[in-house]
Amino acid sequence: MATKVSLVKCGSYADTEVAGALRSALAPFGGMAALVKPGQKVLIKPNCLMGEAPEMAVTTHPTLIFAVVKEVIAAGGIALVGDSPGNAHANVVASMEKAGIKQAAEAAGGALVPFQQGGIVKVKSPSGSSILPEVPIAGPVLAADFVIDLPKLKTHGMTLYTGAIKNMFGCVPGFFKTEFHRLAPHPHDFASLLVDVFAISRPGLTIMDAVVGMEGAGPSHGTPRKLGAIIASTDGVAVDVIGSSLIGFDPLDIDMIKIAGERGLGNSNLEQIEVLGAAIAELRLTDWARPDRLYKVLKRFPRLAGILAGFIAINPEIDQQKCVKCLVCLKSCPAKTIKMHPHPLSPSPLPRGKGNKGLGVYIDLKNCIHCFCCHELCQYDAVKLKSSWLARLMGVA
Ligand code: SF4
Ligand code: SF4
Structure with missing residues (x-):
């Protein structure tokens, strides 16, 4: 039928x-x-x-x-x-x-x-x-x-x-x-x-x-x-x-x-x-x-698909203007890849808490497992998610 x-x-x-x-x-x-x-x-x-x-x-x-x-x-x-x-x-x-x-x-x-x-x-x-x-x-x-x-x-x-x-x-x-x-x-x-x-x-x-x-x-x-x-x-x-x-x-x-x-x-x-x-x-x-x-x-070109996969990404990024350094994200990150630095490229984190004026909270994407807990937990809307151009093109972001 x-x-x-x-x-x-x-x-x-x-x-x-x-x-x-x-x-x-x-x-x-x-x-x-x-x-x-x-x-x-x-x-x-x-x-x-x-x-x-x-x-x-x-x-x-x-x-x-x-x-x-x-x-x-x-x-x-x-x-x-x-x-x-x-x-x-x-x-x-x-x-x-x-x-x-x-x-x-x-x-x-x-x-x-x-x-x-x-x-x-x-x-x-x-x-x-x-x-x-x-x-x-x-x-x-x-x-x-x-x-x-x-x-x-x-x-x-x-x-x-x-x-x-x-x-x-x-x-x-x-x-x-x-x-x-x-x-x-x-x-x-x-x-x-x-x-x-x-x-x-x-x-x-x-x-x-x-x-x-x-x-x-x-x-x-x-x-x-x-x-x-x-x-x-x-x-x-x-x-x-x-x-x-x-x-x-x-x-x-x-x-x-x-x-x-x-x-x-x-x-x-x-x-x-x-x-x-x-x-x-x-x-x-x-x-x-x-x-x-x-x-x-x-x-x-199926091999190209594999290469492009590396460019399909949605990454967390901290907006330094909005971040109040409450450190909730830093403490919750399962990959321990959020650190407090004077600069994102600094090799070692500086002490947090009192006296950390001028420091920023940054994510080292190398170790990020993209669980997006930081994004979910930040009450200050300071964790933004940035889509790569290919993610946007493919309609996944
Ligand atoms: S949870 Fe939000 S406000 Fe707190 S340190 Fe992380 S990004 Fe900054
Ligand atoms: S997405 Fe997950 S692993 Fe990546 S920085 Fe945020 S909490 Fe850490």
């Missing part, structure tokens, strides 16, 4: 238009009430990559989040909206507020669940990966009775495209994402890890915001472009097949779609997908700008 995917035209983010398109998209699956049972904890996972205004097309649009939360509540579910954005060094709730996600979720009757606050569970790799045998997943994802994946359709510098599968990478708590890139610098290996996360987070429904997507230098620095669609299915892999086809990509050129199909996590064969509603040909844009320079380079 063919896999069903709804493709519904939606020309704007006007409340009524989005709500109507959503209901049409869910109708072939029996509506939200056929999927969500009364009393179930429903985790809704939008793309909240960073705190950008909705019109930048970086994040899932708040109007769609509002409509989905309303539908979940109408079905009797408890709507929880959560994410752990790549730039988790920013205040996650503030990021969600800037993206309009917090306001939309709460106005519709839902509650926010910032993943950083919900604990981390290490789950055995479903593919038996030797690169990452245990996958760190945010507790609220595993605690949910039902998961709804709410991706934004965009290009991506490393994976070429980002949609349903890639969106679930946000279930990996903040900083652990950087480690994925370090451990799997080659796009195929990285895609394999993304599929592991997708398998563990098990969305039962995917609703893609393809009203306005992003082309070019996605996922965060590209150009918003109207596509005018909402795509939905109980099969997230099939949603990605249709989403990538709509912007003129061959779905099987995208490693994560291919791998997910091979692992039986969904249907990656366009021929076996029944598209309900609009036809792909009515909405397809074949001149969608690609981000593929970096992607092509990494695919062609």
